[in-house]
Amino acid sequence: MARQRKPKHHSGFVTILGRPNAGKSTLLNHLAGTKLAIVADKPQTTRDAIQAVLTLPQAQIIFIDTPGVHEPRNLLNQKMMDTVRASTREQDLLIWLADASLPFAESGGDHLKLLEGETIPAIVVLNKIDLLRDKAALIPLLDAYGKAHPFEAFLPVSAATGEGCPELLNEIVKRMPKGPQYYPADYLTDHPMRFLAAELIREQVLLSTGQEVPHSVAVLIEKWDESPGRAHIAAAIHVEREGQKPIVIGKGGAMLKQIGTAARGQIEERLGKKVFLELFVKVKKQWRSSADFLNELDSQKISSGIES
Numbered sequence: 001m002a003r004q005r006k007p008k009h010h011s012g013f014v015t016i017l018g019r020p021n022a023g024k025s026t027l028l029n030h031l032a033g034t035k036l037a038i039v040a041d042k043p044q045t046t047r048d049a050i051q052a053v054l055t056l057p058q059a060q061i062i063f064i065d066t067p068g069v070h071e072p073r074n075l076l077n078q079k080m081m082d083t084v085r086a087s088t089r090e091q092d093l094l095i096w097l098a099d100a101s102l103p104f105a106e107s108g109g110d111h112l113k114l115l116e117g118e119t120i121p122a123i124v125v126l127n128k129i130d131l132l133r134d135k136a137a138l139i140p141l142l143d144a145y146g147k148a149h150p151f152e153a154f155l156p157v158s159a160a161t162g163e164g165c166p167e168l169l170n171e172i173v174k175r176m177p178k179g180p181q182y183y184p185a186d187y188l189t190d191h192p193m194r195f196l197a198a199e200l201i202r203e204q205v206l207l208s209t210g211q212e213v214p215h216s217v218a219v220l221i222e223k224w225d226e227s228p229g230r231a232h233i234a235a236a237i238h239v240e241r242e243g244q245k246p247i248v249i250g251k252g253g254a255m256l257k258q259i260g261t262a263a264r265g266q267i268e269e270r271l272g273k274k275v276f277l278e279l280f281v282k283v284k285k286q287w288r289s290s291a292d293f294l295n296e297l298d299s300q301k302i303s304s305g306i307e308s
């Protein structure tokens, strides 16, 4: 890890927290200028802490996207909440991201106990302002957040359109301590390509299936053969119940084909080479409560990170 000290250079770690679906991953991707975290209109899409390193001439910011704050119901959920709590430690700034189109409690107000006693500076970012017909709707939210925690700043944004994001980035950079450039300028994330590929496949399953499948899906890469011009990847999409298998496969395999085509395109773009992607659907009963299976999923996160 190259440490380059420049005069007046600032650097720091910024964690993005909030309820599921608030738009944390959308914001991370927007700030990083590239897609590193998957996005879906289903709650609990993100299951891990996802790092995105933004290198500016005067600062380097390491953003951390986290799973949505929720009440854990199984081992996977418990691990997700452990990840959330661990991601609040030793940070320079916490962003509490709230969906501004919802009332205070649903937007995240009910889960602010996570920040109780927290001494790390925190700001509130009200997202999805593109959905508001009248920006005056922000006033009661700002008032309620202001009363609930000593937040240092309040910013309205739309992570989808980018509105308010330059102002947000200014606020963040301003709050970063003086420090070195921790990573080379082309370094993007700590997770390996294998993890991102599995996530991109899972994203397509989430986007293609209804409410009955998302939480039950896990993707394991079973084969990864890369040559200079081509990659051969085989992945297993695990579901929890026999009944979910035909939903993911679709009529005559149509759904699985659609998932594969969309995921392959994105993996090819990231790898910069042709990809042959083989997908299988497997049933692993109650994998969300299996420590062994969750460890296997975790092992996909080990190895070197991605550079641009």
Ligand SMILES: Nc1nc2c(ncn2[C@@H]2O[C@H](COP(=O)(O)OP(=O)(O)OP(=O)(O)O)[C@@H](O)[C@H]2O)c(=O)[nH]1
Pocket: 018, 019, 020, 021, 022, 023, 024, 025, 026, 027, 038, 039, 040, 041, 042, 043, 044, 045, 046, 047, 066, 067, 068, 069, 127, 128, 129, 130, 131, 157, 158, 159, 160, 161
């Ligand atoms: N209209 C609008 N939709 C948004 C905006 N930001 C995110 N979304 C949508 O909100 C949904 C959830 O976005 P994510 O980025 O996956 O939310 P998240 O907070 O990471 O969710 P979890 O990973 O489940 O905790 C997706 O359908 C996004 O496209 C925004 O600014 N405006």
Ligand SMILES: [Mg+2]
Pocket: 024, 025, 026, 037, 038, 039, 045, 046, 065, 066, 067, 068
């Ligand atoms: Mg997310």
